[in-house]
Ligand SMILES: Nc1ncnc2c1ncn2[C@@H]1O[C@H](COP(=O)(O)OP(=O)(O)O)[C@@H](O)[C@H]1O
């Protein structure tokens with residue numbers, strides 16, 4: 017099958033060259049028995065790749081099994097994967113075949129492979145190297161012929177560094193790497209995906225499809241989409257249900273796009289230390305502190321200007337700093353969490369969605385503020401990034417990232 021045929025067959029939307037390339041690699045290696053490792057952020061669309069590989073291989077009449085390694089408790093994962101003998105542990109009343117045995121001559125998809133405990137990683141390495149495994153509680157060496165496709169959204173080299181993932185297993189799994197780009201790296205696909213999700217939802221529910229004004233579509237294209245395609249799909253469906261007006265404006269859209277400060281503050285590289293030894297988290301607090309002062313001043317000015325006008329007309333009247341602070345802190349915790357906890361539920365934006373336009377406005381101004389600070393620092397140091405980074409108290413790497421992110425062109 018060629019790339020276009022695969023897209024049609026598997027319902028993959030998008031024309032991004034990187035995505036096409038990923039599909040092309042999958043098609044090309046399908047016929048071999050090589051191990052494939054699919055990497056990409058959560059929600060980028062990894063799940064369809066092992067299916068493409070299986071369906072385009074000589075194993076397509078064999079079994080296809082998908083195992084979410086992060087969803088199986090550590091105590092039972094070896095038994096699930098490799099089976100167990102009768103009496104192997106309390107409760108093992110009979111023998112049981114594992115997925116490696118059942119999927120013999122087929123394909124096994126090991127999703128969230130980065131979540132495997134180290135002891136299981138050792139067993140997995142062995143079976144990958146010579147097709148041999150031993151059931152839990154058994155002694156007989158068994159043989160299997162399984163093609164492995166693995167996927168992960170964690171940074172495995174980092175996990176190796178932290179002693180959480182075996183390096184030898186990584187190289188063995190990574191024979192053929194396929195990387196799925198984040199949605200923010202293929203902005204051109206956003207309108208296509210939106211239209212498809214809006215149309216599908218409308219058809220299923222017998223309602224007219226929503227459309228975006230050109231400005232709202234621009235906003236969609238510039239949003240970060242930390243939950244990638246999954247998040248885009250969920251938000252499109254939420255708006256489709258909630259809004260009676262079928263043409264969506266930026267104001268309406270803003271109510272649904274969760275405010276993620278991750279993108280706007282130099283905080284989420286916790287391992288990165290700045291030259292003067294401050295952690296990025298410390299820097300965040302410094303930035304927030306400065307901003308708090310600015311907002312207080314702004315508020316005072318607005319209050320003066322609006323003396324006598326009713327309070328509700330005034331965005332800055334809500335307590336933005338606490339709000340921003342809470343959001344940031346929550347986000348930091350969550351992102352630490354994501355590294356250890358698998359995400360196997362569909363993206364649930366409810367808790368992270370801030371429906372007040374006040375919060376959105378504040379965060380936009382937060383980003384604006386940061387952008388301004390960076391531009392000023394660059395101008396003051398005649399475009400020398402090293403010096404500008406130092407003045408801002410952030411690392412050069414962070415500055416570089418932010419220049420790209422904000423499209424600063426000096
Ligand atoms: N290119 C795409 N075209 C259509 N739907 C997509 C595309 N990419 C992802 N999806 C949909 O987005 C959701 C998340 O994809 P999934 O493969 O589960 O992500 P991942 O496994 O990378 O976390 C699924 O509902 C999937 O069908």
Ligand SMILES: [Mg+2]
Pocket residue numbers: 062063127
């Ligand atoms: Mg997945």
